[in-house]
Amino acid sequence: MKQCLRELRIAAGLTQADLASRLGVSRQAVIALETDKHIPSLDLAYKISGVFDKPVEEIFENPYRPKAA
């Protein structure tokens, strides 16, 4: 699943450990999310959305939504 988590994290001046701490997950989980090795649960996606104050679909591309022509 395409995402822009790394860019958002860096723009917010957060380290992977900082973000992991805010989300209540391990640093391994943040690395896996940033490298597309883990698709987050809806709960975790909402937590990430809350940290960056952005809608989920601005962070994680919805591959099922029809693309605008």
Place this chain on the structure above:
Amino acid sequence: MSRLSANTQYLIGISTTMGAYAAALFASILTLKAHPDLAGPALWAVAVLPALPIGGSIWVFLRYIEQVDEYVRAVTLKRFIVATGLTLFACTAWGFLEENAGAHHFSLYLVYPVFWALYGGASALYRSAT
């Protein structure tokens, strides 16, 4: 809720159950040697004693899976399922080899270390849940 991390609780739990396993194993062997006339429920109780901490170690592992975050849980469960499948396959295959080809008979208590060896192999192969 405990303040210790899931990893710390796991290490304490596994160390405790493995220590209990070693103690139970020695106690069981020494009791059976000292009382060769033991029979019935008492014999069964002494003979099965070392298996009880093994049950405890499995409970510690399952508790660890519940405590970690969703990513670590997904990876750990995948490895656990793969190792379980491989263990079932290896034991079934060896059973047929014993039955039909005269292969050496192994005691079933070896299934536990075989499972963890295969879990180690699965951990090397599966570094992520996808």
